[in-house]
Amino acid sequence: MKCLNCNNSLVNNWSLKELFGIEEMIPDNLCQFCRSRLIILSAEKGCSRCFKTIDNNICQDCLLWEKKYQIINCHQSLFEYNRFIHSYFKNYKRYGDILLAELFFKDLYKWSKYHKFDLVTYIPASNGHLKERGFDPVWEMYHDVFDLTPMLVKLDADKPQAQKNRYERLQTPQTFYLHSNNVDISTKNSILILDDIYTTGRTMMHARSALEIAGFKNICTFSLSR
Ligand SMILES: [Zn+2]
Ligand SMILES: [Zn+2]
Known part of the structure; x- marks a missing residue:
């Protein structure tokens, strides 16, 4: 092999x-x-709510979400966003090497076995990105690990997230609306939202808020890296 x-x-x-x-x-x-070359993240080594590598128990970002929006963040990531992960995503997303969707299959599969949710959804690519790239990188990475239900639709942004600085990212307005599928919310007591990279948490917060408005509770989020 x-x-x-x-x-x-x-x-x-x-x-x-x-x-x-x-x-x-x-x-x-x-x-x-x-x-x-990977740096493994855990709640013990960082923020217990988002796995950010810090000395405190809860990071400033998570404290701010709680204070400002009454959100108790519930996020996990496997690997720190270092040079290895950066070049991985460059090859996978920018150069479109779709085979790399499988690179972390073992890690993701193992995580999925220990964390169970009633519903698992993901941050989809916007239509513009999908056309440009030809595939949805988040769906490709997770669809053979989790039973994915599309719940969100992403609008095309004025500028790709990767080209925004931290301040611009935090200011980004809501870009999600709900997918028109008929999910019976009353049977879904916990929901997981998947993304590839977590930076400021803003994308996940928007996704969370769209699902909360729809009536979902107990929302957790996960990304390969942060
Ligand atoms: Zn190798
Ligand atoms: Zn945190």
Whole structure:
């Protein structure tokens, strides 16, 4: 097998749990060398509400969301946005290497096994982006891990998020409206929203708020990186 990222040969280092059948054996698409370049995030190492790497228990952004909008943020991410993740997203999203959607399959699949929700949805690409790129990067990354229900539609923004500075991102107005599907909210007591990267949290807050207006409660969010 070859690493999907660097094309070097890949040896699966199975854990004891996997070898003894306690955990499912999921082949890795990422070699040990590439894996060593990732920084794993956790609630213990950072903000307990969004996994931001800080010394305090709750970061300033999350405190602000609570104070200003009465939102108790509930976000998890797997990896810190470092140079490795930056170049991954450049190849995947900017250069359109769709095979890279599978690079973190093992990590995402394992996370999905330990975190259960009644409904899982995602931040969709806007129509303009979809036409330009030819695929929806968030859907491609998660659709074979979670049973995804489209709940949101994204309007085309004046400027792509990546070209905005932090202040501009925080000022961005609501860009989501609800997808016209018939989901019975009364049976959905918890909902997860997926995205690829979490920066200021503003995109997720807009997505949350669109779903809250529709009547959803217990909303958590997840991104591969932050
Ligand atoms: Zn590699
Ligand atoms: Zn936080």
